[in-house]
Amino acid sequence: MSALRIGTRGSALALWQSRRVAELIGSQPGSPPVELIQIRTEGDVRSDVPLWAVEGRAFFTKEIDRALLAKEVDIAVHSLKDLATRVEQGIELAAVLEREDPRDALIAAGQSLSLADLPKGARVGTSSLRRRAFLAHARPDIVPLDLRGNVPTRIEKLRQGEYDAIVLATAGLKRLGLERHIVAHLPAEAFPSAVSQGAIGICTRADDAEALRWLRPLDHLPTRLATTAERALLRRIEGGCQVPLGALATVDDGRLSLYAAVCSLDGAMMLRTRLSSAATLASAIALGESVADDLLTKGAGRIIEQQRGAVRSVAELP
Numbered sequence: 001m002s003a004l005r006i007g008t009r010g011s012a013l014a015l016w017q018s019r020r021v022a023e024l025i026g027s028q029p030g031s032p033p034v035e036l037i038q039i040r041t042e043g044d045v046r047s048d049v050p051l052w053a054v055e056g057r058a059f060f061t062k063e064i065d066r067a068l069l070a071k072e073v074d075i076a077v078h079s080l081k082d083l084a085t086r087v088e089q090g091i092e093l094a095a096v097l098e099r100e101d102p103r104d105a106l107i108a109a110g111q112s113l114s115l116a117d118l119p120k121g122a123r124v125g126t127s128s129l130r131r132r133a134f135l136a137h138a139r140p141d142i143v144p145l146d147l148r149g150n151v152p153t154r155i156e157k158l159r160q161g162e163y164d165a166i167v168l169a170t171a172g173l174k175r176l177g178l179e180r181h182i183v184a185h186l187p188a189e190a191f192p193s194a195v196s197q198g199a200i201g202i203c204t205r206a207d208d209a210e211a212l213r214w215l216r217p218l219d220h221l222p223t224r225l226a227t228t229a230e231r232a233l234l235r236r237i238e239g240g241c242q243v244p245l246g247a248l249a250t251v252d253d254g255r256l257s258l259y260a261a262v263c264s265l266d267g268a269m270m271l272r273t274r275l276s277s278a279a280t281l282a283s284a285i286a287l288g289e290s291v292a293d294d295l296l297t298k299g300a301g302r303i304i305e306q307q308r309g310a311v312r313s314v315a316e317l318p
Contacts, residue, residue, distance in 0.1 A: 003033040004211060007064040007073035010038040011150045013172050017200050018077040020097070025214045032214070037073050039064050065091055068203065074211045080201035080227055081194045085235035092206040094215035099223040100171035102198035102248055104131065104186040105179075108165035109158060114184045115139060118165055125154065125163040129265070129307065133244035134191045135167070136267025151176055171198035192246025192261050195230040199223055222251040225284050229258045232288025237296070243304055247291070251279050258291050262300040265307055271298045 004025065008018035015036070022034040041063045060082040068076045069090055080096060087093055112118050115138060122139075125147030126132060132144045145163060147154055151172050158166050167186070173179045202218065204211040226249035233247055247260035257276040263269065273294040277283040 003035045004075055004214065005035050005037050005073040006075045006077055007037050007039050007067050008077050009041055009060060009064070012176055013151055014077070014079075016175050017079065021075070021077050021200070021202055021218070024097075024218050028214060028217065037067075039067055039073075062088075065203065068205060071205075074204060074208060075215065076203040078201045078203065080196035080199040083196070083201050083203075085195075085231045087203065090206055091203050092212070093201055094204050094212055095202040095217075095219040096224045096227055097200040097202070097218060098220040099226065100174055100198040101185075102193040103170045103188060104167050104191050104193060104197075105170040105173055105182040106165055106167055106184045106186060107155065107158060107181045108183045109161070110164070112165060112183060115186065118142065122164040123162075125157065125166040128167075128194065130194060130244050130246055130263075131167050131191070133263035133265050133267060134186075134246065134261075134270075136265065137263050137270050138190055138267070140267055151178065155181055169193070169197055188248050188259070192248050192259060195234045195245070195247050196227045199227050201227075222279075225249070225251055225256055225279055225281065228281055228284040229256060229288040229291075230260075232285045233258065233260055233292045234288075236289045236292035237300065237304065244307055245300075245304075249284075249287075254279050256280075256284055256287060258287050260291050260295060262295055262303050264303045269299075269303060271295055271300055271303070273298070 006018050006022060008014050018036050025031050025034055041060045061078050064076045065088050067073045069088060106115055108118065120141050121143055123143045123145050124135060125145050127147050135142050135144060147166055151168060154166055154168060157163060170185060173182060202215050204215060229249040230247045237243065237245060244263050244265060247258065249256060249258040255276050256279040257274065259274040261270055261272040273291055275287060275291050277287040
């Protein structure tokens with residue numbers, strides 16, 4: 001029986017995620033052996049610039065997807081928040097694993113136990129434009145600083161005094177056994193997470209029946225519904241990681257609810273909306289699009305265009 005080859009980034013978190021997928025495949029009776037193949041992506045190579053200042057999308061996924069289409073690997077494992085809302089032709093998002101805690105987490109030096117406890121003018125590290133915007137809304141005095149590197153590297157930079165606090169995804173910290181560093185979870189209402197944050201997406205070629213056979217049983221329907229709504233929202237707004245948009249969908253008692261917010265980079269304007277629908281895949285897509293339309297009606301387009309102008313200005317610097 002031929003091994004299923006999983007394409008993965010080489011970071012500790014990416015390897016954890018891919019090993020988890022390999023474990024789940026291996027738990028099925030009669031499953032084939034699984035091999036991990038590490039692939040460097042643009043996001044790994046371009047570590048000298050802020051992610052939000054890099055033009056284009058799919059910084060952490062496109063090289064792996066190209067290997068998938070070239071039949072160099074059979075499966076691609078991604079943090080779903082990194083995957084473009086329109087997947088490459090010939091690729092199928094075959095499964096979405098059950099979501100880990102989607103909230104952002106604050107890690108702080110000293111005695112700070114919450115965002116409010118941080119000293120005036122605190123230096124806060126983040127790689128996310130979304131987090132910068134929502135931090136500016138909650139604490140206009142905070143000084144945002146760019147933060148790159150894998151999760152352990154970012155924590156080490158905080159320990160060495162480069163920042164007073166940093167903001168990371170709770171899911172990644174928990175998966176790496178680093179949740180002990182968390183001093184507070186940022187509330188979803190004020191700090192809605194990135195689209196699909198905490199979810200793992202597994203792709204394969206749309207015509208690869210053998211891979212699909214082992215992946216489809218791993219799909220977690222509530223997470224699939226929630227992330228489908230969030231991704232439809234992002235697709236309608238036509239954004240990527242450079243858009244200061246946060247969203248979180250939940251499934252409860254047969255209903256799917258989607259909360260989303262867009263915030264200006266200076267934190268001065270924050271637009272919110274929440275809608276719900278039946279918990280079906282077709283309804284999830286329509287729900288995401290309706291939430292996007294509502295935000296755009298309220299003025300989200302102006303905020304997004306302002307932000308894109310700022311990104312273009314940075315990209316044009318020598």
